[in-house]
Amino acid sequence: MTEKLICPVCDRTEIETNICPNCDTDLSTIRMLKQLPILENKPSNKKWLISLLLILLFIGILVGSYSGYLIAKNNYDASLEALQKQANQDVTNVDNVEETKPKLNGCGGFNYRIKSGDSLYMLALRFYGDGSAWHLITEANPSITSPQNLEIGQLILIPNLQESCKQF
Incomplete structure (x- = not known):
């Protein structure tokens, strides 16, 4: 039919x-x-598929975050190592470092803007030839409360040494 x-x-x-x-x-x-x-038409149970996709998404976010952390840490370690290498190189390049600390006469100086990687020790070594003269810089700059409180872009006074001043 x-x-x-x-x-x-x-x-x-x-x-x-x-x-x-x-x-x-x-x-x-x-x-x-x-x-x-x-x-x-059986209703398909796709909850397991959605759960699996959410778990994979969560794992992907974790892996991405951790790899971003590792990249940032490696870049930080590399830049820190380069700064330490440069500091060691600067220290070994210094000739005839005097054992006595230079004395400040108060006869002027010049302004210096802090850059990345600067420390009071390195500034004293560069300008005075003696890294242990960093206390002269802190005495001339009351804004420096601690050697660790240098900020990039901060303007400080590097005072002249007594030996550098002309006596009138």
């Missing part, structure tokens, strides 16, 4: 053939589709 169809074009009912007698529409494709078995 053939199933009776309804024509989708002219809405004629109870058509038993593959051609609509009213509008000559071919109904063979519709008839084949109607003969296919009907499958039940």
Whole structure:
């Protein structure tokens, strides 16, 4: 027994053939589709897939954060190592360092802007030839409360030494 169809074009009912007698529409494709078995639509449980994707996303965020930390740490270590190497090189390049601390006469000086990597020891070594003369810089600059409180861009006074001043 053939199933009776309804024509989708002219809405004629109870058509038993593959051609609509009213509008000559071919109904063979519709008839084949109607003969296919009907499958039940089971609701798919995709919660596990969503959970898996969220776990992978979380792991990706953790891995990305940790690798960013490692990159930053390596860059910091490399720059710190380069600064230490430069400081060691500067210390070894100094000739005839006097054992006595130079004395400040208060005869002027010059302004210096702190740069990255500067320390009071390195500034005293550069300008006085003796790193242990850093206390002269702190005495001339009341804004320096501690040798660790140097800020990049800070303007400080590097006082002249007594030996550098002309006596009138």
